[in-house]
Amino acid sequence: MNKTKLWIRQIIKNKGYYIFLTAEVVIVLLILVSMIGKLQAMYATKELGNAVINKNVYAFSEYGYYRENTTEVDKCLDKYNIINLPTCSLTMDPMGKRLFMLGYSEELFDVYSPKLEAGEWIDSTKEYEYIPVIAAGDKYQVGECFETEDPQLTFQVVGIISPEEYVLLTGVGGTTGYASLSEVFYKMSSDFIVPCDCEHLKCVRKEQVDSRTEWSGRLLLLPDELADREEEIVKEINQYGYITNVKKMSENYNASNQEFCIVNGIVLFVFSIITLAGVGGINNMVELKNEKRMTIYYMYGFTKRKCMLYTYLSTIIPLILGECIFVFWYYHGLDETYTVDLLEINMFTFVAAAVYLVILFHITIIPEMIRLGKKDLFALYKQKV
Amino acid sequence: MGIVMKNIGKEVVSSHEKKWILQNVDVEIKEGEMVAIIGKSGAGKSTLLHIIGAVDKKTTGEYSIDGQDIDKLKDSKIAKLRNQTFGYIMQDFGLLNEDTVYENIILPYLLGSQSRKNIKEKAYENMEMLGIKKLASQKVEKLSGGEKQRTAIARALMMDPKYILADEPTGALDSKNTQQVMKILRDLQKIGKTIVIVTHDMDVANCCDRKICILDGQVVEKEKINH
Incomplete structure (x- = not known):
């Protein structure tokens, strides 16, 4: 002492x-x-870029004016059959327990595939008995089903992702020519990734959830047949907002x-x-x-x-x-x-x-x-x- | 019992050269004696004192203190010996200048493993005896040479040691302070302390009971002084 x-x-x-x-x-x-x-x-x-760069995907975020007047942007995208890949955050309280879900569009499941710990990624061409979900962490097992009060909303876990994994989210992506992947990838903070408002896949619909928040950015998929006109199209879309190829974002990153x-x-x-x-x-x-x-x-x-x-x-x-x-x-x-x-x-x-x-x-x-x-x-x- | 040294040798290596600075030294110091170790600079007298005080190790020979063979003691026991059996007084006072007089004096207690009551009283008692009580909260760097040496003596007495080892205790003092310090040391002898002083000052040596003269690392003369 x-x-x-x-x-x-x-x-x-x-x-x-x-x-x-x-x-x-x-x-x-x-x-x-x-x-x-x-x-x-x-x-x-290190694998993030590889998860999407094989497709011709662009991160796009409208200028403030167009964000409130989206029709012009949508018209432009429709003109070239450019596929919009929105993501959204959903919350619901199906079993007295609040669930946070990350909603992906059908097409997004085709262009993106993160690393899974177990099970498989959601396949848009497959027929699922229940709404397929990717669960984060070890709270659920692959194949596990959980019902809700709504008979339309029965989920089945088809894959498990690490809660530490980075997932694709349409934040304010592509804001500058130097946009980096870090603007569209965020750490998984939801309980599930779930199909949302899909045409073929069993999914969650807008009206079935307690709240739904659209992410402000968009991911755009340029069809392969437009490859020759890519430069011209990107220039046109650029009038409405910032646009950057995800491949370029990966390089920048x-x-x-x-x-x-x-x-x-x-x-x-x-x-x-x-x-x-x-x-x-x-x-x-x-x-x-x-x-x-x-x-x-x-x-x-x-x-x-x-x-x-x-x-x-x-x-x-x-x-x-x-x-x-x-x-x-x-x-x-x-x-x-x-x-x-x-x-x-x-x-x-x-x-x-x-x-x-x-x-x-x-x-x-x-x-x-x-x-x-x-x-x-x-x-x-x-x-x- | 006292100190018994037989055939003590000390070899040092300096500039890749081995040199014996003490050889075949036989010394016996009885309890209650006041002994001066004298000799020229570099003769080996301080080294002998350091070996006596267990701050330095001998290369050859036997050394026992109060019947205990020092070679058979573990480091921790030797450290305890330094803490409780010896009190050291040095020419440069060996004080911590940035600490106060009181802090310096209680240092042996703080460094030792013995728990004692009334430490503060003991420190003040020593300061009182040596006339430095009013300097207790002063930083050592602000003291005069005489005050510093008295502080060093107060510290040496803190654990009530049996042996006081003084290496040129008056070397940095004027004649007035020298006389004062010698008087203190003689008084300590009177209360039963064994005093060993290294000095080249013959006046100081003549105050002792006995002189051990060292020349080139060897004892050349042991002279008893009749006061």
Whole structure:
């Protein structure tokens, strides 16, 4: 207890150094978490582009004026037989339990197929006995049916998707020429993906749900026979809003990821070096101050191991403080300040960032500990005197 | 019982060269004695004191303190010995300048594993005895040389050690403070402490009961002083 008090008192006396190093740790963590978060997101979304790019799909969002006067846009799309692939959010309370569903149009099931954990993707050409749904997570089993008070609404789970999976949603996609896949892919946050307002598939109808929210963007599928006139058609649609090919969005997404990794990698490298130098330099300063202290502590009852432990704990404290501050900050608003799209931040991110910093710190601490273990504290002190 | 050293040798490696700084040293210090270790700079007298105080290790020989063979003690026991059996006084005072007088004095207690009551009273008692009570909350860096050495003595006495080891305790002091420090050390001897002083000041050495003269790492003379 006395020794802990002594240690804390010592930390407080050198608070300037510790505040500086802790701030440095927090900055490195900020960069690290976004970097690792991005790498995780890139890994999680690496198949997203492949799920749709084989088709000629465009993300489109009307200008404000046309959003309220959709007839002109619809006329234009009808003229070329362009297929609209809307998505919507549905909520219903069929069994006294509120369900959140992501409604897909029939055609969307044909042009898009995410990674499933079990079962199969909904096939628009297949005859289903009940309304087929894709469930998120392990709450339901493939083949499981659930009825509602409405005899028309009996669902059967045909596939399972991970709740961590990214799914296609027609958000405000294609807003600029640099639109990225991250504008149309979002993490699955509904309980089910369900066919909505379909012609052939058994599905949920608008009037059967408690609420229905159309997503503001659209996905447009250009029929193969229009391939020759694609440029001309896209130009025409462009008069009504922003339009970008999903393939292009995928390229942009990859390019922006690459750019992010290069820029953040450089920043991370620079800050790692600064931290390394900071830890090393400040440790040296503290150590110089502590050398006499450790000699006196040794003279008055510390073993060399205790001196090493004391020095080690004193060195590691900014790392522990920095990580605590960062985690607290993260869960109290910091996550909202990350403006980078598609970040996958979870416990692994924190652990990976912490391990990186632990390694970084120990690169400087371990040689110092070895040196302290080998040196004759008293002789060194006497030499200086 | 006291201190018994036989055939003590200490070898050090400096600039890849091995050198014996103590060789075949036989020393016996009885309880309650006040002994001076004298010799020229580099003769090995401080090294001998450090070996006595268990802050340095001998290369050869046997060393026992109060019948305990130091070679048979674990590191933690030796650390306990340093904490409770020895009190150290150094030429540069060995104080933590950024800490207060009181903080320096209670340090041996904080570093040790022994739980004692009335630590504060004991610290103030020592300060009172050494005339530094009013300096308790002063930072050491603001003290004069004499005050610093008295603080170091107060710290050395904190755990009520049997042996006081003083390495050039008057080396950084003027003659007035030297006399004061020597008087304190003699008073400590009177209350039963064993005092070992390393010095090259013959006036200081002559205040002791006995002189051990070291030359080139070997004991060349043991002289009893008749006061």
